[in-house]
Amino acid sequence: MRELLERVAAGDCSPAAAESRLRGYATGDGGRFDAARTSRTGIPEGILADGKTTAEIVALALDAVDATGHALVTRLDDETADAIDRAVGDEVPDATVDHDARARTVVVHASDYDPPTLDATVGVVTAGTSDAIPAGETAVVAGEMGATIDRVDDVGVAGIHRLFDQLDRIRESDVLVVAAGREGALPTVTAGLVDAPVIGLPVSNGYGHAGEGEAALDGMLQSCTPLSVVNIDAGFVAGAQAGLIARAIDRARTE
Amino acid sequence: MRELLERVAAGDCSPAAAESRLRGYATGDGGRFDAARTSRTGIPEGILADGKTTAEIVALALDAVDATGHALVTRLDDETADAIDRAVGDEVPDATVDHDARARTVVVHASDYDPPTLDATVGVVTAGTSDAIPAGETAVVAGEMGATIDRVDDVGVAGIHRLFDQLDRIRESDVLVVAAGREGALPTVTAGLVDAPVIGLPVSNGYGHAGEGEAALDGMLQSCTPLSVVNIDAGFVAGAQAGLIARAIDRARTE
Amino acid sequence: MRELLERVAAGDCSPAAAESRLRGYATGDGGRFDAARTSRTGIPEGILADGKTTAEIVALALDAVDATGHALVTRLDDETADAIDRAVGDEVPDATVDHDARARTVVVHASDYDPPTLDATVGVVTAGTSDAIPAGETAVVAGEMGATIDRVDDVGVAGIHRLFDQLDRIRESDVLVVAAGREGALPTVTAGLVDAPVIGLPVSNGYGHAGEGEAALDGMLQSCTPLSVVNIDAGFVAGAQAGLIARAIDRARTE
Amino acid sequence: MRELLERVAAGDCSPAAAESRLRGYATGDGGRFDAARTSRTGIPEGILADGKTTAEIVALALDAVDATGHALVTRLDDETADAIDRAVGDEVPDATVDHDARARTVVVHASDYDPPTLDATVGVVTAGTSDAIPAGETAVVAGEMGATIDRVDDVGVAGIHRLFDQLDRIRESDVLVVAAGREGALPTVTAGLVDAPVIGLPVSNGYGHAGEGEAALDGMLQSCTPLSVVNIDAGFVAGAQAGLIARAIDRARTE
Amino acid sequence: MRELLERVAAGDCSPAAAESRLRGYATGDGGRFDAARTSRTGIPEGILADGKTTAEIVALALDAVDATGHALVTRLDDETADAIDRAVGDEVPDATVDHDARARTVVVHASDYDPPTLDATVGVVTAGTSDAIPAGETAVVAGEMGATIDRVDDVGVAGIHRLFDQLDRIRESDVLVVAAGREGALPTVTAGLVDAPVIGLPVSNGYGHAGEGEAALDGMLQSCTPLSVVNIDAGFVAGAQAGLIARAIDRARTE
Amino acid sequence: MRELLERVAAGDCSPAAAESRLRGYATGDGGRFDAARTSRTGIPEGILADGKTTAEIVALALDAVDATGHALVTRLDDETADAIDRAVGDEVPDATVDHDARARTVVVHASDYDPPTLDATVGVVTAGTSDAIPAGETAVVAGEMGATIDRVDDVGVAGIHRLFDQLDRIRESDVLVVAAGREGALPTVTAGLVDAPVIGLPVSNGYGHAGEGEAALDGMLQSCTPLSVVNIDAGFVAGAQAGLIARAIDRARTE
Amino acid sequence: MRELLERVAAGDCSPAAAESRLRGYATGDGGRFDAARTSRTGIPEGILADGKTTAEIVALALDAVDATGHALVTRLDDETADAIDRAVGDEVPDATVDHDARARTVVVHASDYDPPTLDATVGVVTAGTSDAIPAGETAVVAGEMGATIDRVDDVGVAGIHRLFDQLDRIRESDVLVVAAGREGALPTVTAGLVDAPVIGLPVSNGYGHAGEGEAALDGMLQSCTPLSVVNIDAGFVAGAQAGLIARAIDRARTE
């Protein structure tokens, strides 16, 4: 800031231009408060389809592609995915549309979009098939941030040998997101067997008392092995957090 | 009942005596409602020391020994245990007093008390040292009902190899009570590895959200392997339930 | 394991075959982690119809019959039951399909499926008609595990004489699952009148504060007579737990 | 009101006097809002000892005796009861002091206090000894309102024959307050066996999940037999409500 | 009972008949456990329409009319009410069908049904129009039990003069059910202004935190004037409890 | 009141008229209990569309216009707004109908309705687009009370520079309503930066644990800067409260 | 800011000084982020005595007097108040120390402290004596901010005439803080009778379900008359909010 003020004093910068820069210092894009943070961090702006009309979702997706070169839509149904596919085909014909029906996500990349790549792996581990939607969101978000994704599915603690069979592979990830519903014990057991940081992702299955993911969240918060946790079904948040850790590792690798 | 009424009709039983018997049928000791159930089932009347004065506890224990030949006091401190020991020494000098300081229990047997014995084993498994009090209550209650007790301690899921090291032994019990606090995952993992029925016993350790055993209870109710559950710290209830199952097995063995 | 290794040393077993067997020891069918546990314990894999399409349910049921000789579907509607019936008729014409409309379950047995039988009785007791679905699940699961099922319905505590009228019969079961909604007092009252272990099954009826089965669960956890409990509407878990106890008794009887 | 205004118009009443009367009409003692309600309904002003110093309690009790001829103190300890006894002995030597140590209440009657009497009986039924304090408050409050009190203790549902043994007696009360902790099933069972209105009084015993009386309150609110309920440990409220019903019956009897 | 047994001894009653009577003593109609309680207390068996098909509701209503001469259906819609009307017209053409659309109730009386009448008035007071359904249930149930019903509507505390305008009328009831949602203050304010016992009926309106009647229930349980309370929307229970009080008053009046 | 009574004494007012006036004093329009409060405070009677039929809403709106010259309907859909528009066009053709589709409100003003105006500004600040409905209700209610409304949208704390960019403008309001969902931090941050009183308005977005606005409400109640708060989604209440503060300021300005 | 930059350009202000001022603009005392806000708003920094030692509290109070000329300590006991009195007597002998034992607060004013005065009145209304502590905090905080305080005590809704007797006085305040525990109905009733904005202050009395102020908070959030609310026992927050409103009114009066 001193440099700028010296230039004002020297007449090299008009007070009006300096005001603009200094307001920017306080609040603008390239400065302190970093309006450009979203594009720089590479955390994609997720478009949550739940509660929006198909027309709204399509419009938001096209806007996102137009503004940033890519779009990520979560929790959509097959009809909306088809509608996005058609609209992108009409409006941005060179773009690619990637629909993951199990994860209920769509990713659009403009032809000139250059996705980030990170030299780090995020392991996404699930206890069972009912964890597919939030775990899928995690994988898509961390993947869009550039991380290599390694999915390991169906290793719930009811048959714990399935976990042990995959343990060597699980240990190769730099950071792990472990999804589980019901009693949510899988992240606790996994974190006792690996050295990487584990993020617990509680999933809203289970009925009755403490159902809808509450028991899983409670158990992960109380875990006897160290974990950090995100909210129930917050696959997007888990993916973004894992992506940030992956990027920190990537930076360290490429320093 | 018909037989009794025939006898009234035949004059072999006075109406007054029959009334007495029939009231008994409705409510009395040897009849339908079974006032003698406690002694017959062998579930000891537990004296919960919490919230009582030492004098009250000592008096209740002596009464129990007097009436039933034995007494069981739970959640007492060392001073009260000593007071019971002295009082029994004064009043019932031949009786034995067994104080388990970790379980915070005292058991008194009169010299002529003939404790039941069952041909069945109750395994009592704990995740860590903080489970000692309720697990100790479970062991004492099931033991007083006559079951053989097999304690397996400190096999929590944070270091899951400890559980596997004890698995062959755990599999030898006829019924298991598995105690755990924090996230309470041990009963879920254990029930996936054994064939015996598992009763989950949540323990009130852990702080913060869902602490004091709530997360453990929630997780056991949501367990992805079949469990039945008792309330937080309800070691007495778990021991009584395991004892009833052990007795059913004993009866089947001795039929 | 030593035996197998001796055979490898003796050349009677190739290292590759031994590796396969020993991986099995760690994780496989006949070994330590017991992948075959499901078939051996006889707890059927339940297919929960809620939240699945009819096509998915039919496919899962056919798969289960193909793999294990039988299938159990819970919480389905009449249309899905009919669809299963037709599909089984087409694909496995000799199989039997048993639809219990009140319990909302379907059981399929292939013609060559040899169901287990246990020399033990599971009593399934209900307070009222609104307990039919979870109690029906309990009966089906324990029945598929081989237990004899004795249903005693509509003995809720509002008219307690109905319970007393059935008490002699209730006392003949080896283990009891007692279902109740609203205030859930029936398991507490029943457990004070019988010697068998009682598993409380809270049912999600009741509205307003502590409705949807929460009051029933709370009351069973706080019961002044010893009970173990499963989660609200967890008829499947209660049936599996009762079936495990029944099998332990059966083994003792047949030793 | 018209009569008064006619008198103002006729000059028989000054506007100032009329204003005074009419303000009274809106808010005063003998009028619409009935400041004298407390003495007329006979609900004693209870002095809750919890959280007050002995000096404060003694002063409040003496004030109450001075103002109304009687006093009722609840939840006090023995020392405070003794202090009241001494102070009353000093200040109001003819007054009687009635200390119920189990109920933790003290009642003081001035020598010229004429307690109300109602031709109606309030039954106060308890499940166990731990219900003594709130049930004692109920009995004292309804008794001070003039009702005949019939206490029936220790008829909890764990041994249901105890309830049946007392049923004829219980049926003779005009209104029942039934206290219970733990699962709180006694009011539900009782209300199915009697014709009188039953008020459920949940008691704060029980530990773990839904302990401290919550399960009992929940169960009474969900009761499958019609009950009305007061808050946990609200023995004073139950006694006042039962006393109001008793007085309505007394009025009908004496019409 | 003695009398009966004397008659058996005297041969005036066969043992078989006595057994039948005595079983009845334990469980039957005219005896101890009082199977006929429902018809004698006059609490109608309510048929809760929620969650049942129209065909089921119609069948249950016809059965009730056939067995008891009357039927009460709650929480039904207009279509179901019409269906009942038509079915009764076909099957029991002389019966009367009374449909209260605001309360969502239907009452059917067979031509030879002699409804009870009580010399006592139940006041049903509501805070606003959204209390109509549970308050309507209360009125119908207490009315079917024979009480005179006095409805006072729309006297919520937001405009407290409305309550004062109706106070003289409210004071004429023997027992009051006061319904309120949102903060539920009306029963508290009313109970400070009348001498009759007040039963608070919380209603499930209100959104956000503590909505759906929870704040109203909480406030009534904490009321600074003595109230008893029923569960949220439990208009049926409030009506039955008020009816029982009305009958006790009626009996006292007619002694 | 004295004045009126003097006039009665003087014969200038008949007793009957005085009675009418004085009942009014107690309960009527111009007097103590102030039935006319609604029109005088200018808080419009809101018609909550949720749970009502279109026909009911239209009728209520026409009634309100007829009685008070204006109407405010909240939480309606576009179809209902159109229906109101048509009905007003038919019945009150000179009236204006103002439909805010994002806020889901309709305001109707009769041609002769003279809306209040206040010399005070209510700032309505939102964190994001999902706050539009309750914030819109706040703006409409405070606007109908006469306040100048200044909307500042999309200044959520995720990109805090957006808030700072608008801070000078936000500081110009006399009172602020700050709406936020999710973690609800915006009112806390805002109240640390301005001198005006801030009312926090939690919004029911967010899923999982503490979703549906509960976390936002909790955070505002615990705010480390002084706030007052309304219930989740209670935009109407926030607007009325802000309007009352604005009117107090307006009165002070115009004294 | 432009003005400052013009002065830098003109050489009237050095770049270093400007940097200092502009950092201040971003974060400093007299600028945008307003570090001096506390002294300017006049909200005193409260020293919460709970959980601190007497020595810590005395030191903090002396520091506050030293830095700002005054100090406010809340929730202290008499001993700590005496200790502050002695310490101030030793260190700042000319200062005044004002101890309100019922409110458990101490206020210290240095001899040269010039307290603010506002031309506005804050009414502080309580339901009963148990509201004294938080209501006392409210009065002290708003009083220190300069408002005239009008306390109206013991007007709880159990005897609603007490409220009406004080209504004319209550109506004279510019803003009201209404404290209540138990069911918390007083703010709702009051807000229906006055035109000033009402802030509800829930108080942590009451036991059992929804005790400790939860029912009062819930009821105020659900109030059928418009209120804003602060957290349970948050008398400090209510006083600060009322003080901010009073200051806005004062400014409008003195414009």
Next chain:
Amino acid sequence: MRELLERVAAGDCSPAAAESRLRGYATGDGGRFDAARTSRTGIPEGILADGKTTAEIVALALDAVDATGHALVTRLDDETADAIDRAVGDEVPDATVDHDARARTVVVHASDYDPPTLDATVGVVTAGTSDAIPAGETAVVAGEMGATIDRVDDVGVAGIHRLFDQLDRIRESDVLVVAAGREGALPTVTAGLVDAPVIGLPVSNGYGHAGEGEAALDGMLQSCTPLSVVNIDAGFVAGAQAGLIARAIDRARTE
């Protein structure tokens, strides 16, 4: 495993030795389940002082030093810290004892203990002084794991300029743990301003509704910027998780 089995087949390894190795493969120290994990990960075994006697704590600390060369005790008071200091002085005189009174921790290093060092920085940020204990635990744990710790205190959102003044420094950490109580907004605001992964640490201050850290936890789970979270006051867990991330970064830097 194949290699080992080939060696058995070749006679290079006895079956007994192979069994031992293969059991180890399943469960042993140096094998798959990794009993040595604790020492290798460098997460110190924390000794939680709460609920233990001074003698127990001293013994555990000496044992830890003996076994691992270091010890970490959390949540101890000054007396216990002194006792450890004396005992270590007596028993392990060359060891260093580091007592952090604000964090309530003691760390002991034997003279030959070689603490790990990581080329990575963990920033520990607090909102206020009441966050000192859990934040101190975080710093000690991550520090013992080898990370450089950068503490930034007292940057709560009530005066948000304090955060901005420290922002450049905060941005230099590789991973951040941000502690906050009350509404817990600081992690949300911070995560919007930095690129490093942020772990939210809720602190148990705050009273009333959602006090004791619940509001802070809820808000962090609902945060509108991506965060991961640990339980309330779980400073140990946050430190271990941050330490694991720091070690992953350190490994990447040193590859």
